[in-house]
Amino acid sequence: MKIEKGKISGLHLMFSVSCFLQASTLLTSFFVSISKRDSWIAVLIACVAFLPVLWVYLRLMESHPGKNLFEINDAVFGRIAGRIISAIYTSFFLTLTSLNLRDMGDFVKQTIMSRTPYVVLIGICMVMSAWDVHSGGLRQITKFGFAFTVTSLFIVIFTTVQTAGQMDLNNFLPMFDMPLETYAHSANIILTIPFAELIVFLPIFCNMENPKQKLRKYVFGGFAIGGATLLLVTLRDTAVLGNTMDFFAMPAFETLRMVSLTQTLSRMEILFAFILITLLFFKITWLYYITVISTAQVLNFRDYRQLVLPVGMIVTVYSFILYPNVLAHIASGREIAPLLWLVCEVFLPAVTLLVGKIKKAIRSARPSGGGTAAPASNNDPSF
Amino acid sequence: MNRHLKKTVRALVCFLLLFGLTGCWDSRELDTLSIVTGVGIDASRKADQLELTFQIGKTEKEPGKEASGGTGSAFLLMEASDPNLLSGMETLKFQNSRALFLHHNQVIIFGKDLAEKGIKSYLDIFMRSHETRMEVWLLVADGDARSILKTETQQDKISAVSITRMILNQRKVSQQTGVNLLNFTSQLMDKTISPTALMIRNIEQDGEKKLALCGLAVFKDDVMVGQLDNYLTEGFIFGAGDVTGGIVNITAEKGTASLNVVKSQCKLTPILSGDGSITADMKIKTQLDIGEIHGFQDMNLMQVEPVLKDYATRDIEMKVQSCFAETQRLNADIYGIGAAVHRSDQKEWKSMEDIWHQIYPKIKLSLDVQVEIRGTGKISDSLTMKEGQS
Numbered sequence: 001m002k003i004e005k006g007k008i009s010g011l012h013l014m015f016s017v018s019c020f021l022q023a024s025t026l027l028t029s030f031f032v033s034i035s036k037r038d039s040w041i042a043v044l045i046a047c048v049a050f051l052p053v054l055w056v057y058l059r060l061m062e063s064h065p066g067k068n069l070f071e072i073n074d075a076v077f078g079r080i081a082g083r084i085i086s087a088i089y090t091s092f093f094l095t096l097t098s099l100n101l102r103d104m105g106d107f108v109k110q111t112i113m114s115r116t117p118y119v120v121l122i123g124i125c126m127v128m129s130a131w132d133v134h135s136g137g138l139r140q141i142t143k144f145g146f147a148f149t150v151t152s153l154f155i156v157i158f159t160t161v162q163t164a165g166q167m168d169l170n171n172f173l174p175m176f177d178m179p180l181e182t183y184a185h186s187a188n189i190i191l192t193i194p195f196a197e198l199i200v201f202l203p204i205f206c207n208m209e210n211p212k213q214k215l216r217k218y219v220f221g222g223f224a225i226g227g228a229t230l231l232l233v234t235l236r237d238t239a240v241l242g243n244t245m246d247f248f249a250m251p252a253f254e255t256l257r258m259v260s261l262t263q264t265l266s267r268m269e270i271l272f273a274f275i276l277i278t279l280l281f282f283k284i285t286w287l288y289y290i291t292v293i294s295t296a297q298v299l300n301f302r303d304y305r306q307l308v309l310p311v312g313m314i315v316t317v318y319s320f321i322l323y324p325n326v327l328a329h330i331a332s333g334r335e336i337a338p339l340l341w342l343v344c345e346v347f348l349p350a351v352t353l354l355v356g357k358i359k360k361a362i363r364s365a366r367p368s369g370g371g372t373a374a375p376a377s378n379n380d381p382s383f
Numbered sequence: 384m385n386r387h388l389k390k391t392v393r394a395l396v397c398f399l400l401l402f403g404l405t406g407c408w409d410s411r412e413l414d415t416l417s418i419v420t421g422v423g424i425d426a427s428r429k430a431d432q433l434e435l436t437f438q439i440g441k442t443e444k445e446p447g448k449e450a451s452g453g454t455g456s457a458f459l460l461m462e463a464s465d466p467n468l469l470s471g472m473e474t475l476k477f478q479n480s481r482a483l484f485l486h487h488n489q490v491i492i493f494g495k496d497l498a499e500k501g502i503k504s505y506l507d508i509f510m511r512s513h514e515t516r517m518e519v520w521l522l523v524a525d526g527d528a529r530s531i532l533k534t535e536t537q538q539d540k541i542s543a544v545s546i547t548r549m550i551l552n553q554r555k556v557s558q559q560t561g562v563n564l565l566n567f568t569s570q571l572m573d574k575t576i577s578p579t580a581l582m583i584r585n586i587e588q589d590g591e592k593k594l595a596l597c598g599l600a601v602f603k604d605d606v607m608v609g610q611l612d613n614y615l616t617e618g619f620i621f622g623a624g625d626v627t628g629g630i631v632n633i634t635a636e637k638g639t640a641s642l643n644v645v646k647s648q649c650k651l652t653p654i655l656s657g658d659g660s661i662t663a664d665m666k667i668k669t670q671l672d673i674g675e676i677h678g679f680q681d682m683n684l685m686q687v688e689p690v691l692k693d694y695a696t697r698d699i700e701m702k703v704q705s706c707f708a709e710t711q712r713l714n715a716d717i718y719g720i721g722a723a724v725h726r727s728d729q730k731e732w733k734s735m736e737d738i739w740h741q742i743y744p745k746i747k748l749s750l751d752v753q754v755e756i757r758g759t760g761k762i763s764d765s766l767t768m769k770e771g772q773s
Contacts, residue, residue, distance in 0.1 A: 111513055116408035124400060131396075173726040242569045244517075247510065257516045258565065 021226020421543030423528030575721030618706030638678020
């Protein structure tokens with residue numbers, strides 16, 4: 001049974017992926033505080049390290065054509081075990097939604113509206129998202145992707161040009177000066193926090209129009225745009241802020257504060273605030289939508305719209321109680337999340353793919369009756 | 384019925400959302416703010432106290448009312464003494480009908496007494512607060528910061544604004560002179576670089592008080608240890624990077640001349656020799672234009688040019704060498720030679736980093752100044768030179 005029946009075009013999917021990644025690129029302090037001026041190297045390492053993960057995701061989708069993540073779980077692990085695993089994914093998506101909502105609330109509260117109650121900031125965002133999820137659904141949400149991606153790319157490039165005068169290329173030197181585990185740690189954070197969060201697209205990859213050929217192309221294209229934005233932002237911040245970069249909770253925000261081409265073209269941080277809120281809104285809406293359809297799928301609802309409000313309430317409350325303060329949030333983002341999330345983001349999909357392959361191999365070996373179970377996975381007719 | 388209800392609910396939701404978009408909780412009206420243009424921090428006579436001065440720009444007078452009101456100054460000063468910056472600002476709340484607004488702060492000025500005790504701990508608030516920017520200029524007053532902020536400058540009425548313009552003019556000559564909070568913190572965080580900050584002092588001319596930039600304050604860690612006067616500062620900017628303005632004055636036997644600096648570049652490479660000694664290799668390439676010539680009778684420009692070149696080279700060499708010697712005396716690596724060693728030779732650096740203060744005074748300077756005279760202005764030979772030739 002499919003919860004979402006709408007179809008989206010490949011381009012929409014691509015821009016949703018890139019937009020989703022860009023929403024995280026602006027909050028770089030998690031890894032910048034660890035790998036400092038060599039952060040861009042960590043970004044490159046993470047980009048390379050993510051490719052096999054992306055391959056697992058795409059392979060998983062391709063080996064079960066027309067099925068979404070939850071149907072694959074059911075098919076591979078059986079009804080009960082499959083449901084349990086789907087429930088784990090769902091709770092992960094729920095946590096992600098709350099975390100991003102929290103990020104958005106923290107950002108607005110700390111930088112722009114310091115006296116506005118948290119609940120108002122979050123509440124308004126959630127009302128908008130709920131409306132979007134309820135009335136718009138998949139097609140409407142993904143339509144925004146293109147506009148948001150282009151806007152944020154434009155702003156990132158525009159501000160890079162503007163801060164060019166403040167850049168000092170010596171800030172990148174000396175390179176490779178830190179112990180190896182620093183790079184590993186930092187790359188791990190980049191891999192788990194923005195990149196592998198793309199797992200939230202697994203439930204809807206099957207909703208793409210004629211997915212057979214182009215899925216890889218579009219998903220990779222989206223990832224390339226998102227990754228390039230992250231790299232550009234990291235390079236720009238390093239060049240401008242130098243060794244003070246790891247001080248700030250939001251290096252990109254501080255970089256834009258430095259912009260002053262002339263007296264009139266300064267105070268550009270509002271652009272950052274604008275684009276960050278826009279992108280985070282997209283990300284929250286997307287995660288919210290995915291959480292709602294996952295919950296509907298796990299609990300056997302026919303129409304996911306009934307779940308929009310209950311899930312929204314849980315997300316809102318959850319975002320309040322997630323962390324007692326910013327310090328705990330940062331500590332968790334640095335130490336716990338990169339390891340714990342790997343379970344959902346990499347381990348589970350990989351296991352699913354592997355078990356699926358083995359089952360298929362056994363099944364195809366059984367009718368022929370031969371003791372030599374052929375490794376049939378590669379010439380499987382389904383792809 | 385149901386459709387009506389739906390419509391009403393939708394309209395209500397839209398209406399309620401409107402309230403959220405105004406951001407009323409954080410509204411700040413211009414007439415409820417005291418816009419801080421400069422912050423002065425001085426040491427107090429009492430131990431552990433700070434004398435804080437906030438310069439607050441007044442908004443322009445309404446055009447019609449000018450005749451009736453007296454000619455008050457364009458700013459007012461608010462003062463507080465408190466051990467901490469933030470609590471000092473808090474006490475001002477009780478004396479002020481408006482809230483201090485730091486977004487447009489232009490300068491932070493430290494009094495010399497305080498700078499000599501160390502200023503690291505006072506920078507925290509300027510980095511932490513969401514109202515402040517890293518591009519604010521950092522200065523040290525030769526004297527107390529309060530009197531600097533108190534000075535009424537003539538053209539730009541608010542002295543903090545006037546100081547900012549002065550710094551921007553300086554930076555057109557060299558980026559090394561004007562130091563903002565970001566530069567300062569960045570230098571401070573690098574263990575071996577000694578931060579610098581522009582110094583400013585009050586001068587009196589014909590009974591009128593004026594402000595003048597007077598060289599650089601040199602810090603060791605966050606403690607001010609010395610001062611470079613304008614002459615040494617020139618030496619510093621020639622040795623520290625690109626220079627795109629300024630003047631080289633020369634006095635030769637037969638006449639004097641002023642040469643405009645068109646462009647000067649310095650390449651600094653530390654050379655590590657086997658016995659552990661370090662030579663700082665500075666290659667300075669300067670392009671000059673002739674700005675003004677006196678004397679040099681009986682000579683034409685072709686003959687004068689090598690003389691000018693020779694003297695200009697010696698003049699720049701002098702400045703750079705005396706500045707370098709002074710920094711070695713202060714043991715303050717303001718050029719960032721340590722950082723350059725770190726960039727070029729990471730392995731050696733590990734053994735040097737902790738004893739850099741012992742190494743720096745022993746560094747040898749190998750200086751190579753190349754001067755080129757490019758332009759002569761609108762004329763070639765000067766009037767005095769023509770006299771002799773005829």
